[in-house]
Amino acid sequence: MTAEQLQALLPIIMMASTSVIVMLVVAFIPRHSVISSVTVLGFILTFASLSWTGEVGQGLQVTPLIVVDRFALFYSALLLLASLVITLLSFNYFTKGSGSENQVEPGEFYILLTTATLGAMVLVSSNHFASLFVGMELLGISLYVLVAYLSHYRQGRQGSLEAGLKYLVLSGVASAILLFGIALLYAEFGVLGFGQLGALWSNIGALNGIYAMAGLGLLLAGICFKLSLIPFHMWTPDVYEGAPVMATAYIATISKGAVFVLFLRFFMVSGAFMQEMANNLLILIAIASMLGGNLLALMQSNVSRILAYSSIAHMGYLLVVLLVANTGNVPVSTISESVGFYLVAYIITTLGAFGVMAVRSNMLDTRDTDQVADYKGLFWHSPWLASVLTGMLLSLAGMPLTAGFIAKFYIITMGVEGLKWLLVSTLIIGSAIGLYYYIRIIIVMFMRHDEEPITGKRDRAVSTIDGLVLAALAGVLIWLGVYPGPMIGVIQAAFPG
Amino acid sequence: MILAWLLLIPFIGGLVAWLADRKKLVDPALVTLATLLLDLLIVIGFYFTRDAPIEISGQQWMAVLELAWIPRFGIGFVLALDGLGLLMVLLTLFLGVVAVLSSWQEINHRKGFFYFNILWTMSGVIGVFTSLDLFLFFFFWEVMLIPMYFIIGVFGHENRIYAAIKFFIFTQASGLLMLLAIIALVYFHHQSSGVVTFNYFELLGAELSASVAYWLMLGFFIAFITKLPGVPLHTWLPDAHTQAPTAGSVILAGVLLKTGAYGLIRFAVPLFPEASAEFAPVAMSLGAVSIIYAAAMAFAQTDIKRLIAYTSVSHMGFVLLGVYAGNETAARGAVMTMLAHGMTSAALFAFAGAIGQRIHTRDMRQMGGFWRSAPRMGAIVLFFSVAALGMPGLANFVGEFLVLLGAFKANMLLTCIAAIGLILAPVYSLIVIQRIFHGKRLVEKPIPDVTTRETVMMLMMIVVTVGLGVFPQPVMELMASSLDLLPVVAFNDEAGMVSQ
Numbered sequence: 002m003t004a005e006q007l008q009a010l011l012p013i014i015m016m017a018s019t020s021v022i023v024m025l026v027v028a029f030i031p032r033h034s035v036i037s038s039v040t041v042l043g044f045i046l047t048f049a050s051l052s053w054t055g056e057v058g059q060g061l062q063v064t065p066l067i068v069v070d071r072f073a074l075f076y077s078a079l080l081l082l083a084s085l086v087i088t089l090l091s092f093n094y095f096t097k098g099s100g101s102e103n104q105v106e107p108g109e110f111y112i113l114l115t116t117a118t119l120g121a122m123v124l125v126s127s128n129h130f131a132s133l134f135v136g137m138e139l140l141g142i143s144l145y146v147l148v149a150y151l152s153h154y155r156q157g158r159q160g161s162l163e164a165g166l167k168y169l170v171l172s173g174v175a176s177a178i179l180l181f182g183i184a185l186l187y188a189e190f191g192v193l194g195f196g197q198l199g200a201l202w203s204n205i206g207a208l209n210g211i212y213a214m215a216g217l218g219l220l221l222a223g224i225c226f227k228l229s230l231i232p233f234h235m236w237t238p239d240v241y242e243g244a245p246v247m248a249t250a251y252i253a254t255i256s257k258g259a260v261f262v263l264f265l266r267f268f269m270v271s272g273a274f275m276q277e278m279a280n281n282l283l284i285l286i287a288i289a290s291m292l293g294g295n296l297l298a299l300m301q302s303n304v305s306r307i308l309a310y311s312s313i314a315h316m317g318y319l320l321v322v323l324l325v326a327n328t329g330n331v332p333v334s335t336i337s338e339s340v341g342f343y344l345v346a347y348i349i350t351t352l353g354a355f356g357v358m359a360v361r362s363n364m365l366d367t368r369d370t371d372q373v374a375d376y377k378g379l380f381w382h383s384p385w386l387a388s389v390l391t392g393m394l395l396s397l398a399g400m401p402l403t404a405g406f407i408a409k410f411y412i413i414t415m416g417v418e419g420l421k422w423l424l425v426s427t428l429i430i431g432s433a434i435g436l437y438y439y440i441r442i443i444i445v446m447f448m449r450h451d452e453e454p455i456t457g458k459r460d461r462a463v464s465t466i467d468g469l470v471l472a473a474l475a476g477v478l479i480w481l482g483v484y485p486g487p488m489i490g491v492i493q494a495a496f497p498g
Numbered sequence: 499m500i501l502a503w504l505l506l507i508p509f510i511g512g513l514v515a516w517l518a519d520r521k522k523l524v525d526p527a528l529v530t531l532a533t534l535l536l537d538l539l540i541v542i543g544f545y546f547t548r549d550a551p552i553e554i555s556g557q558q559w560m561a562v563l564e565l566a567w568i569p570r571f572g573i574g575f576v577l578a579l580d581g582l583g584l585l586m587v588l589l590t591l592f593l594g595v596v597a598v599l600s601s602w603q604e605i606n607h608r609k610g611f612f613y614f615n616i617l618w619t620m621s622g623v624i625g626v627f628t629s630l631d632l633f634l635f636f637f638f639w640e641v642m643l644i645p646m647y648f649i650i651g652v653f654g655h656e657n658r659i660y661a662a663i664k665f666f667i668f669t670q671a672s673g674l675l676m677l678l679a680i681i682a683l684v685y686f687h688h689q690s691s692g693v694v695t696f697n698y699f700e701l702l703g704a705e706l707s708a709s710v711a712y713w714l715m716l717g718f719f720i721a722f723i724t725k726l727p728g729v730p731l732h733t734w735l736p737d738a739h740t741q742a743p744t745a746g747s748v749i750l751a752g753v754l755l756k757t758g759a760y761g762l763i764r765f766a767v768p769l770f771p772e773a774s775a776e777f778a779p780v781a782m783s784l785g786a787v788s789i790i791y792a793a794a795m796a797f798a799q800t801d802i803k804r805l806i807a808y809t810s811v812s813h814m815g816f817v818l819l820g821v822y823a824g825n826e827t828a829a830r831g832a833v834m835t836m837l838a839h840g841m842t843s844a845a846l847f848a849f850a851g852a853i854g855q856r857i858h859t860r861d862m863r864q865m866g867g868f869w870r871s872a873p874r875m876g877a878i879v880l881f882f883s884v885a886a887l888g889m890p891g892l893a894n895f896v897g898e899f900l901v902l903l904g905a906f907k908a909n910m911l912l913t914c915i916a917a918i919g920l921i922l923a924p925v926y927s928l929i930v931i932q933r934i935f936h937g938k939r940l941v942e943k944p945i946p947d948v949t950t951r952e953t954v955m956m957l958m959m960i961v962v963t964v965g966l967g968v969f970p971q972p973v974m975e976l977m978a979s980s981l982d983l984l985p986v987v988a989f990n991d992e993a994g995m996v997s998q
Contacts (some may be wrong), residue, residue, distance in 0.1 A: 400644065401637045409570075410633075410677070417681045429678055433671035440647070440666055442768070444659050447652045449607070459784070479764075489570045 002063070009061045010052060010070040012077055013122055015050045019043030020115040027108030037092045040111040044085040044118070066132035072337070073126035075495030076262045079345060080125065083254050084118040086352050086470055090359045091247045093464045107364075110150055117143035117251065121259035128270055128369055130183045130193040133263060137227070138176060140256055145169040147248040148240055151364060158367060164243025171236045172226070179223025185216030199271040208276055217279055227260040228316045229309075231289040238301075241309035246362050246369045249305060250355035253312055254348040261319060265340050268323055269333055280327055283320055287424060290317030291431035293495055298438045305371040307438050308354060311397055318412050319343055321428060325419030334496050335418075339411040341492035346396065346404035346481060351394040353474040357386050360467045379446040386463065387446045389475045396441040396478055399432055404481035416443050500544050501563045501577035501853075504587065505626050507537045507788065508594075514619035519610025526613040527605075531552035531598050533617060537624075538591040545584065545607030551979075555699045558626055558979045560584065567634070572695035576631040582980035585973065586627040586760055589840050592962070593752035594620050599955040600848040600915070601745035604855060605653060612653055612745075615645035617750060617928055626757050630698040632680045633725045635765070636673070639721075641758070643669055646720030646746065646754065654741040655860075661734075661741035663876040668734040669969075672724035679717025683769065685709055715770035715777060727819050732811045739807035740860070744851025747803060751810050752844035756836050759817045762982075763829070767821065774822070781822040782909055786916040788815030797929060800847060801860045802853070806846045809886060809926060813839045813894075815859060820901035828904025829981045830974055837973070838885070838966060842894060845882040845959045852952055853934070856945045862930075867939030872947040875938040883931055885963050887923040893966035 007014075019040070026039050051074050060070030088111065095107045120139030126132045149165020151158045187193060189212040190201050208214055226233040241249045273279050294314030299308045322339045325331050362369040380387035396405030409432070416425035463471075481488055515526035546563070552557040558580060565575040579587070597616060605612045608623075616995030622642025629635045643666060651662030680696070687704040688694045693703065706714070724731040735755075739747050742795075767774045792811035799805040813835060820832030852875070854860055869876040885892040888899075898920065905913040948956070966973060 362635065395644070401640045406637075406640075411682070413678060414681050414685075415676070417685045425678060429671075429674045432674055433667065436667050436670050437663065440663060444651050444662065447648060484567075486568055486570065489568070493570075 002128040005055060006061060006063040009049070009057055010063050010067070011054055012047055012050045012074075013067070013119070013126070015047040016043070016115065016119045019047060020112060020119060023108075023112050023115055027106075031108055033092070033095060033104045033106050033108075036106070036108050036111050037088065039148045040088050040115060041085065043115060044081055044088060048078060048085070049083045061225050065128045067123070067126045069126055069130045071495045072266065073261075075341070075492070076125040076259070076344075077122045079348065080118060080121045080255050080259060083258070083348050083352060084114060084121075084251075084386075086356070086474070087247050087251055087467055088114055088253075089470050090250075090356050093467055094245070094247055094362060094366055096298075106163050107150070110147065113143040113147050113150075114251070117147065118255065121255050124259040125266075127263060128195045128266060130187070130195075130412055131181075134176075134180060134183065135474050136263075137179070137260070140259065141172050141176065143225075144248070144252060144256060145172070147251060148244040150248060151245050158243070158245075160243035160368065161245060162243075164240045167236055167243075168240045175226035175233070178219050178226075182216045182219030182221075182223060185212045185219065187216075189213040189216060195267055195270040201357040202272055202275070205386060208278065208495045217273065217276065218282065221279060221282060222466055224260060224264050225286060228257055228264070229313050230286050230316050230320070231293040231313060232286075234290070234294070237328045238297075238306040238311060238420050239344060241312075242303055242371065245364065246305070246355055246371070248358045250352055251357070253308065253355065257312065257316065258344050260347055261316070261340070261344065265323065265336065265337065268326065269337065275327055280324060283324055284424065287317045287320035287324060288427050290314060290320070291427050292434075295431045295434040299434065301438070302373050303371050304354075304358065304373055304376070305369070307373075307442070308351070311435065311438070312351070314435060315347055315397070317431070318409070318428055319347075321412055321421065321424045322415045324424060325415045325421055328419040328421070329431075330420065331415060331418050334493070336415065337496055338489070338492050339415050341495060342411050342485070342489065344487065345492070346408035346478075349474055349478055349481070350396040350403075350405055351395050353389055353478065354397070356467070356474060357390040357393070357470050358461055360386065360471070373442055373445055376442060378448050381447075383463075385468075386471070389471050391443050391446065392475050392478055394439045394443055396482070398436050402479060402482045404478050404485070406482055407485045499563065500514045500540065501561055501579060501628055504537060504628065505577075505621050507540070507936065508533055508617040508621040508624065510619070512614040516614040517609040517615060519608075519613075526610045527598060527602060530613040530617055532596065532713065532840055534591055534594045534598065534620065537620075538588070538595070541584070541587055541591065551912055554578075555702060556950040567631075569573060571633070572693065573633040574631050574695075574697060575634060576596060577634075578630045579628055581976040581978065582760070582763065582978045583627050585833070585837060585977060586756060587624055589721065589756065589837055590620060590623050590627065590753045593840060593844050595850060596752070596844055596955055597745035597748040597837065597957065599951055600748055600851055601743060602951055604851060608652070610841075611997055612649070612743075615648045615747070616745060618642075618645040618869070619649070619754075623753050623757060627760060631696050632684070632698060632701065632765075633696040633759065634784070635698075637681055639676070639761075639784060640673055642754070642757070643673075646750070647976035649746040649749075650738055650742045653743040654746065655743075657737070658739075658741040664734045665738040668724055668731070672721040672731070673715045677879070679691070679714045680720075682710075683714050686714075688746075689733060690785070698765075704769070706770070706988050711770045711773040712776065715773040718761070718766040718769070719777070719781070722758045722761040723784070723818070725761070726755060726814045727758065727811060728784050729791050729811070732788070732792070736804050736807040736812060738846070739810070740801055740803045744848060744854070747806075747847040747851070748844045751806070751847055752840040755810060755814055756840060759832065759836050762818070762821045763832070775824065778822040778824060779909065779912075781826065782819050782905065784816045784911050785818030785820075785822065786912045788812065788818065789916050789919035790922065792836045793919050793926060796926040797922070802850045802862050802865075802930070802934070803847065804859050805862075806850060808841065809846075809923075810843050812923070813843070813898075815863065815919070816898050816901045816916070819905050819912070820897075823901070823905040823908040825904045825907060826981060828901050828908070830977060831897050831900025831902075831904055831980070833897075833977050834893065834966070834973070835901060836892030836972060838897045838963065841959050841963045841966075842882050842886045845956060845963075846886065848952075848955065849879050849882070853945075862933045864940055865934045866937040867935070868945055869935040870939065871944030874953070876917060876931070878948065878953075878960070879932055879935070881960060882963075883927040885967075887927040891964070891967050891972070893963045896967055896970045 037365035120136045123136030152162030229237040294310045298307050298310035399405045399409035515529040518524045519526040548560050559578045561579045563577040567573050567575040625638030647666045690705045727735050790807045796805050796808035816835050817832045820828040888895045
């Protein structure tokens with residue numbers, strides 16, 4: 002390994018060191034504020050180190066497993082910022098529990114946040130099945146614990162344990178399926194790198210071997226599980242509901258984002274999108290997810306579950322962009338740009354929505370503040386919180402002035418340019434259905450309490466950190482919605498080399 | 499720059515109104531009134547001091563503002579004002595003032611948030627009437643929805659949440675179809691010309707195959723006819739109107755419905771002239787059906803606001819008929835009807851609100867004999883009812899007469915059907931007077947007559963209605979430059995749809 006490669010690897014090394022340091026801090030100075038500050042510092046330094054990787058040019062292959070290119074660096078930056086937001090918002094969520102009889106110092110939570118982010122960074126830099134699997138497991142195993150994290154406190158949350166186990170078992174099976182798919186592909190082609198696979202595929206044209214087809218199918222199934230696309234979505238609502246709210250936010254943004262970025266790279270580098278079979282399967286999955294996610298969300302009365310189903314639908318929208326690729330009408334760079342903008346918008350929006358929930362929740366309660374009824378009249382006693390959540394929900398619904406609108410605009414544009422009328426029509430129908438459950442939450446927040454008695458919880462004051470983080474998220478949301486030009490430029494530069 | 503200020507003043511005014519209420523500094527209603535009057539003054543001042551018209555692709559514009567916005571997609575921040583736009587902006591601001599006056603006493607809680615929403619709706623609507631970049635237009639089209647949704651959903655009557663959600667989903671879902679049509683239009687224009695742009699002037703000349711143009715035209719048409727509203731996409735309107743607070747109804751009926759008609763005149767027809775000509779018989783039939791069906795429905799209502807809502811559908815049917823009749827007379831009539839209907843429906847809704855405030859019901863079965871205790875109010879309502887039924891000398895007559903005159907040349911049968919609406923209009927208009935002001939008095943307490951504030955507000959509208967009715971020429975000239983260059987004028991003979 003040359004010094005140049007080592008330098009390119011710096012962010013991943015920094016992140017790994019952060020994990021170790023946080024672990025040591027947890028062991029020797031077990032104070033919540035110290036642990037939290039060290040974690041925040043670790044994320045900031047790692048973020049800064051992204052600009053010290055030296056000139057990576059068209060992408061620098063570091064061992065056959067990892068590639069460092071502008072694409073990887075951009076998404077690492079995005080995921081690190083999201084992790085930073087989650088760490089900052091977690092602080093008060095856990096502080097509310099301290100000082101009481103079951104004083105807790107949630108050190109492990111922070112260690113796991115850093116290891117999970119390490120996994121996510123490996124995923125976005127991976128162009129090899131081995132690093133894919135390592136990254137995915139690093140992320141997954143950290144998440145099992147994060148999801149079940151609140152179950153070991155005395156008044157323990159049953160839901161958290163249940164969610165953790167469910168996620169562990171199902172995700173474990175999905176990993177096994179994914180691994181089996183990789184094994185079959187290896188048996189057929191004898192290579193594990195995306196690029197090598199792509200070269201072989203472009204030589205033989207359409208896949209016809211039974212191993213190859215089964216392998217690709219199983220691989221897609223494993224990835225679709227992580228993205229909670231229908232029919233691999235069963236775990237999503239339960240896990241979203243049971244997990245502590247910041248862990249949910251992590252799954253919804255970083256975990257799904259990183260897996261989708263990996264999926265995108267795999268698609269582009271290996272040329273899997275040229276395979277008829279993969280394409281047809283994904284069309285079905287996309288349509289089922291767009292319709293199913295939105296329809297199932299209609300029946301929920303829990304905000305976490307609504308967001309869970311809405312995330313299914315949103316992942317379905319994103320798939321539309323990938324499916325445009327094989328038409329050849331749209332350059333691959335534009336596909337990458339659309340996915341990039343959508344992910345940025347989606348991550349900001351989802352973080353904001355869960356952020357408001359986190360600010361209003363307390364780890365010591367038997368559940369998070371996530372019933373729709375908990376939000377009744379919120380606007381009249383906490384106007385700023387309610388405004389932020391309203392903005393986030395409107396963004397998810399794709400209303401103008403918010404980043405979600407530009408993101409949806411991107412997807413429809415891609416669909417039209419690829420002449421995928423069926424997918425675009427489904428998207429429109431799905432979005433129209435989706436409006437109902439988003440604005441239902443909004444109207445509940447604006448209900449007048451001079452007539453209806455307040456059933457929603459009153460809040461204590463929002464801490465300065467939480468306030469600043471939420472304000473920043475809302476600011477970026479509107480900035481991207483009103484003047485997206487600069488961000489588009491940044492994303493355009495982040496093209497896999 | 500003046501155009502940007504037109505938008506920004508209500509936008510900023512809304513924030514000021516909200517903050518003023520939170521800090522308990524000034525009455526937000528006063529802030530709102532001042533903001534709207536300032537904006538109105540600027541428009542009027544601009545009209546009298548404007549420079550020579552600017553010509554873009556054969557059309558005359560009083561002012562144009564073009565800034566780059568999202569160059570990646572060829573999206574610009576393009577605002578422009580012509581005669582039609584000016585009339586619509588004036589109508590918007592005028593009715594905004596009326597709306598504020600009519601809700602002066604109705605809204606007592608959370609006034610800041612209420613007036614914030616009123617002003618932001620105004621800002622969105624002015625944006626719709628001035629933007630000439632299709633992306634920007636869609637942007638404002640959606641933006642004006644959200645504050646209106648809050649006005650209905652938060653400040654409305656008993657069934658407001660149902661009504662607000664229905665209103666939102668109808669308009670938003672049809673808007674998504676329009677977005678799809680806009681993007682597809684840009685894509686096909688890009689295919690033929692190699693330029694990616696959302697600019698209206700450039701898209702006007704887009705070369706499209708006939709079937710593509712037809713589908714895209716439908717996308718626009720559905721969005722606009724939902725807002726207009728025309729049968730069969732009108733069902734959100736009676737609910738939204740009935741449940742909205744008075745100011746909400748005034749703005750909905752007077753201004754928001756006009757955005758649908760404006761969209762047809764500015765976008766749906768000029769962008770797809772041939773497809774529109776082909777589609778015109780269907781559109782005109784929908785217009786005729788709207789006129790008759792909604793008039794019959796109006797007669798059957800017992801809820802006063804629901805009744806007025808259905809009359810709106812009926813009157814907007816004339817606009818639909820006029821826009822698609824394909825000649826200048828009918829198009830002028832359509833715009834005139836838009837203005838006239840803006841006045842009368844706003845006045846009638848303001849009056850329904852005034853009655854509601856006095857006796858706390860909208861049910862006409864519980865009203866009666868009000869003339870004795872409130873003669874002035876009765877006279878004013880009688881004036882607007884008579885205006886709505888199309889009395890010669892008042893604005894509505896001019897509009898509806900021109901529509902029928904023009905449409906007769908295009909399609910005799912449909913025009914004859916539509917003309918039946920003129921017979922039905924007196925029936926439902928006069929039944930209002932009959933039920934509310936005549937007959938036995940069902941409420942024990944005599945109801946108070948109009949206050950000075952209400953009188954001033956109504957007088958303003960009476961002056962405009964009479965003015966437009968007896969002296970429509972200046973307005974006709976103002977709109978002519980916008981309509982002259984519409985392809986709508988030309989397609990009648992080409993398409994040969996003069997029916998027997």
